[in-house]
Amino acid sequence: MDASLTPQDLSKLHSADPAPLIIDVRREPVFQVAPGMIANPERRDPAIVADWAGSLPGGRHIFVYCLHGHEVSQNAARALREHCYTAQFLEGGIEAWRAAGGTLQLNPSRS
Secondary structure (H helix, E strand, O other): OOOEEOHHHHHHHOOOOOOOEEEEOOOHHHHHHOOEEEOOOEEOOHHHHHHHHHHOOOOOOEEEEOOOOOHHHHHHHHHHHHOOOOEEEEOOHHHHHHHOOOOEEEOHHHO
C-alpha cells in the first residue's frame, strides 16, 4: 500500500461502503483559522497520535490530512500504521483537495 493518495483517489473512495475514516490532523493554530474541512472528518491532535490511535475503529481505511500534506499528516499516517491501521495521508493536504474541486464543510470552530 502506498502511504499517500491523491485528492482524486480520495474523492473516489469518499463515497465507498464502508466509508473511510477521514481525520483532520492540522495543528491547532492552523485549524482554528481555517474556513473549511473535508466533509465528515474526525478532528484529532497530531501531537498525541499514540494517545488516540487505540480508540479508532478497526477494519476501516483511514486517511489523514493536514494543510500541505507534509510532515504533520505523513507522521500521523505512519504512527497509525505502526498501530496496525491501514492509513494513508492526502498528497498536498487540504490545499490540494480544494484546488482539485473537492467539497468542504464549514469548520465548526469558525461558527
